[in-house]
Amino acid sequence: AQRVTQPEKLLSVFKGAPVELKCNYSYSGSPELFWYVQYSRQRLQLLLRHISRESIKGFTADLNKGETSFHLKKPFAQEEDSAMYYCALRQGGYQKVTFGIGTKLQVIP
Amino acid sequence: DGGITQSPKYLFRKEGQNVTLSCEQNLNHDAMYWYRQDPGQGLRLIYYSQIVNDFQKGDIAEGYSVSREKKESFPLTVTSAQKNPTAFYLCASSITTDTDTQYFGPGTRLTVL
Numbered sequence: 661a662q663r664v665t666q667p668e669k670l671l672s673v674f675k676g677a678p679v680e681l682k683c684n685y686s687y688s689g690s691p692e693l694f695w696y697v698q699y700s701r702q703r704l705q706l707l708l709r710h711i712s713r714e715s716i717k718g719f720t721a722d723l724n725k726g727e728t729s730f731h732l733k734k735p736f737a738q739e740e741d742s743a744m745y746y747c748a749l750r751q752g753g754y755q756k757v758t759f760g761i762g763t764k765l766q767v768i769p
Numbered sequence: 770d771g772g773i774t775q776s777p778k779y780l781f782r783k784e785g786q787n788v789t790l791s792c793e794q795n796l797n798h799d800a801m802y803w804y805r806q807d808p809g810q811g812l813r814l815i816y817y818s819q820i821v822n823d824f825q826k827g828d829i830a831e832g833y834s835v836s837r838e839k840k841e842s843f844p845l846t847v848t849s850a851q852k853n854p855t856a857f858y859l860c861a862s863s864i865t866t867d868t869d870t871q872y873f874g875p876g877t878r879l880t881v882l
Contacts, residue, residue: 669809696871704812705872705873756827757814759804759813759814760811761810761811762811762812
């Protein structure tokens with residue numbers, strides 16, 4: 661069965677400090693990985709996905725199949741980055757998506 | 770924010786009553802999903818539907834039922850068999866491609882008294 665692990669429920673960093681939100685997964689096939697974000701009083705929305713290899717709002721994430729990880733990184737945290745972040749995995753070719761429990765990022769001014 | 774709506778925002782029901790949560794989308798998406806969001810547990814999949822008149826159980830389907838009679842609508846019924854129904858419920862939709870992403874509604878907070 662597929663599984664997504666986000667080991668930190670809360671991550672607090674100072675403004676300007678680097679951020680790394682950890683995500684590990686277990687899945688035997690070819691996974692599709694996503695990061696979703698939920699800002700206060702807003703809907704859950706897609707932040708980025710591994711196949712796009714893009715940087716959104718300064719965030720990047722690299723799929724490491726050897727370590728089965730998809731950590732989300734940003735070199736300099738901003739106050740507006742404070743939000744709940746969810747890592748998600750989808751089996752290739754299927755619609756079912758499995759979410760992690762989420763990590764609350766708190767950026768301290 | 771448009772495209773996918775859920776109503777009502779807050780819902781209260783007495784224990785033992787069935788209750789139906791609405792989810793509508795005008796994005797022309799084939800796939801729709803229902804999740805339950807609890808503190809410390811993230812999102813857990815209840816049911817999903819890839820196409821009209823078809824749906825599959827997710828990880829926590831017991832005590833819930835759905836229907837998909839129209840492409841735009843995917844209502845969720847929380848039955849009296851659900852042991853702990855008080856939660857925040859999220860509906861989502863996506864295009865059925867290999868690289869699609871999910872678009873989420875604003876959610877419904879159900880409280881069973």
